[in-house]
Amino acid sequence: MISRTSHRSTRFERNLATREAPWVKWTLLTLSLSFFALFLILPLVSVFFEALRKGWEVYLLSITEETALAAIKLTVLIAFISVPLNLVFGVAAAWLIAKHDFRGKQLLTTFIDLPFSVSPVIVGLMYMLVFGANGWFGAWLVEHDLKVIFAVPGIVLATIFVTFPFVARELIPLMQAQGRDEEEAAVVLGANGWQTFWYVTLPNVKWGLLYGVILSNARAMGEFGAVSVVSGKIRGQTNTMPLHVEILYNEYNFAAAFAVASLLALLALVTLVIKTWVEHRASSHFNATHMVPADVNTLSPRVMP
Amino acid sequence: MLFKTRRFKQLVLSSLLTLAAVGTSSGMQAQDKTLLNVSYDPTRELYQEFNPEFARFWQEKTGEEIEISQSHGGSGSQARSVIDGLEADIVTLGLAYDIDAIAELSGKLPPDWQAKLPDNSSPYTSTIVFLVRKGNPKGIQDWDDLVQPGVGVITPNPKTSGGARWNYLAAWGYALQQPGGTPESAQEFVSALYKNVVVLDSGARGSTTTFVQRGVGDVFISWENEAFLAVNELGPENFEIIVPSVSILAEPPVAVVTGIAERRGTLDAATAYVEYLYSEVGQRIAARNYYRPRHPELAAPEDVARFPQVNTFSIDLFGGWQKAQADHFSDGGIFDQIYGL
Numbered sequence: 001m002i003s004r005t006s007h008r009s010t011r012f013e014r015n016l017a018t019r020e021a022p023w024v025k026w027t028l029l030t031l032s033l034s035f036f037a038l039f040l041i042l043p044l045v046s047v048f049f050e051a052l053r054k055g056w057e058v059y060l061l062s063i064t065e066e067t068a069l070a071a072i073k074l075t076v077l078i079a080f081i082s083v084p085l086n087l088v089f090g091v092a093a094a095w096l097i098a099k100h101d102f103r104g105k106q107l108l109t110t111f112i113d114l115p116f117s118v119s120p121v122i123v124g125l126m127y128m129l130v131f132g133a134n135g136w137f138g139a140w141l142v143e144h145d146l147k148v149i150f151a152v153p154g155i156v157l158a159t160i161f162v163t164f165p166f167v168a169r170e171l172i173p174l175m176q177a178q179g180r181d182e183e184e185a186a187v188v189l190g191a192n193g194w195q196t197f198w199y200v201t202l203p204n205v206k207w208g209l210l211y212g213v214i215l216s217n218a219r220a221m222g223e224f225g226a227v228s229v230v231s232g233k234i235r236g237q238t239n240t241m242p243l244h245v246e247i248l249y250n251e252y253n254f255a256a257a258f259a260v261a262s263l264l265a266l267l268a269l270v271t272l273v274i275k276t277w278v279e280h281r282a283s284s285h286f287n288a289t290h291m292v293p294a295d296v297n298t299l300s301p302r303v304m305p
Numbered sequence: 306m307l308f309k310t311r312r313f314k315q316l317v318l319s320s321l322l323t324l325a326a327v328g329t330s331s332g333m334q335a336q337d338k339t340l341l342n343v344s345y346d347p348t349r350e351l352y353q354e355f356n357p358e359f360a361r362f363w364q365e366k367t368g369e370e371i372e373i374s375q376s377h378g379g380s381g382s383q384a385r386s387v388i389d390g391l392e393a394d395i396v397t398l399g400l401a402y403d404i405d406a407i408a409e410l411s412g413k414l415p416p417d418w419q420a421k422l423p424d425n426s427s428p429y430t431s432t433i434v435f436l437v438r439k440g441n442p443k444g445i446q447d448w449d450d451l452v453q454p455g456v457g458v459i460t461p462n463p464k465t466s467g468g469a470r471w472n473y474l475a476a477w478g479y480a481l482q483q484p485g486g487t488p489e490s491a492q493e494f495v496s497a498l499y500k501n502v503v504v505l506d507s508g509a510r511g512s513t514t515t516f517v518q519r520g521v522g523d524v525f526i527s528w529e530n531e532a533f534l535a536v537n538e539l540g541p542e543n544f545e546i547i548v549p550s551v552s553i554l555a556e557p558p559v560a561v562v563t564g565i566a567e568r569r570g571t572l573d574a575a576t577a578y579v580e581y582l583y584s585e586v587g588q589r590i591a592a593r594n595y596y597r598p599r600h601p602e603l604a605a606p607e608d609v610a611r612f613p614q615v616n617t618f619s620i621d622l623f624g625g626w627q628k629a630q631a632d633h634f635s636d637g638g639i640f641d642q643i644y645g646l
């Protein structure tokens with residue numbers, strides 16, 4: 001996508017009729033860049049600045065301290081459980097919606113978007129109402145000594161809910177754009193449903209899928225609101241990294257709070273880099289398979305000039 | 306055709322392996338016994354110091370290794386969590402009403418829980434004082450000065466914060482005890498006070514951050530322990546504590562959640578834990594963390610010397626917490642009438 005748009009914009013630039021006056025261009029550019037610098041880059045830099053204010057030793061100490069390590073491990077564990085589940089749900093849902101017609105399709109699409117429109121705090125409270133001690137299944141859970149709320153399962157559930165749309169939302173437009181031609185061809189050639197999915201559909205969307213997984217992972221690790229409600233905030237046990245940051249901040253332990261926050265910021269930066277790379281791969285892959293008809297059979301991604 | 310690109314395969318595989326490695330290493334190690342103390346915000350430092358001391362004491366006494374976990378938050382929301390199933394062996398909250406709520410709504414505590422331990426089940430007390438900026442530029446000396454025009458007051462919301470309820474009742478009690486004071490004049494005074502509130506945070510720690518970090522407001526009505534902590538942690542050169550002529554005796558209670566502790570088999574340890582707060586070690590740690598010990602003779606004299614003399618009245622002035630809550634902080638109660646205006 002990137003290469004195509006940039007190509008188009010240069011042509012746009014060269015054309016006298018569509019070109020803006022230089023001062024308009026530069027004003028807009030300065031305006032947007034300074035906005036970014038002020039509201040995005042500066043706060044991000046300040047996180048790292050605050051984290052390292054008391055030196056590397058304090059920094060390392062605060063992220064290797066016992067409760068911080070427990071928070072990091074828990075956060076990774078949550079992502080490790082919720083992201084693969086979302087991957088499966090997301091691919092299944094996207095495949096159904098993009099490649100099939102059935103009754104209630106519109107409804108399913110709406111449901112997939114639901115987590116985007118529900119406030120994370122409400123998500124937490126919903127699970128509380130269902131699994132809390134006074135919730136629908138509360139008595140049964142207590143009787144069988146099962147812990148959902150204020151334990152890892154509750155945090156996983158809340159995380160899955162808020163990250164649910166990322167994979168599906170990424171795949172649906174991609175699959176729809178690719179159409180059903182290749183699948184139909186596969187079926188005509190004698191492939192069964194599973195083979196069609198595994199050998200045709202999935203390879204076509206793998207970069208988009210990876211993109212969705214990365215976004216979903218970033219959100220899973222960074223979620224605060226929903227997790228905060230169901231966590232119980234037990235130090236070293238049910239504190240995720242974002243919760244740990246808040247706790248440290250409230251303890252006037254600013255250096256440690258920003259140190260853990262810088263890890264999350266670092267995660268965001270790494271996500272951004274991988275995302276850009278994947279986007280680049282995906283667009284060249286898309287171009288390779290769909291823009292040039294002769295290349296339809298060479299599915300291995302090739303970088304277009 | 307499937308995932309032919311070697312690099313893609315490698316990428317997926319390596320990331321899965323990394324995750325698996327981290328995932329498996331995070332298994333929790335088993336302990337002999339664990340206790341969970343669900344507490345309110347300002348006690349973090351206190352229990353951080355007390356828990357290892359108790360673990361040492363318990364091991365010496367019984368030979369059992371014990372691990373104590375802490376959870377902190379606003380007093381009311383922490384009580385809510387216990388009612389919703391947070392497995393607290395011990396609750397150490399900001400006011401008796403919150404533990405009453407647990408007893409009433411979950412039945413995991415007997416209704417007379419507050420009589421199980423000495424001194425209303427409060428091993429330490431505190432009071433409500435004012436934190437002002439260095440040099441006291443607005444000349445604040447007593448409650449009267451808080452209702453002067455142009456004075457920016459910081460206090461949390463009494464609907465959500467236990468500390469804020471103590472603040473509110475302290476102001477009310479002051480007005481009531483003035484010559485010619487009546488409930489009407491008290492309500493008028495408290496209304497005027499809340500007209501001067503510039504930020505109504507949801508919890509005590511949030512208010513401290515607003516006043517101290519963000520520099521908002523002229524005076525912060527605060528727990529004494531919180532005010533001491535803010536001054537010492539964040540700069541004695543920036544703040545001063547002002548003690549009003551009269552204030553409330555704040556009693557943050559502690560209790561064993563017997564219903565939970567019995568089921569988890571921790572009743573003995575949990576009971577010893579709350580009792581240990583009354584011991585010399587407990588009292589010393591409380592005083593060091595700016596809580597007024599019930600037995601000052603057990604604490605370090607230099608810690609006790611930091612506490613100024615304050616004339617206090619207790620919650621009994623309001624007929625106990627149940628009545629105070631119903632009159633002032635329930636929906637449609639006096640606070641709603643004041644703040645709705």
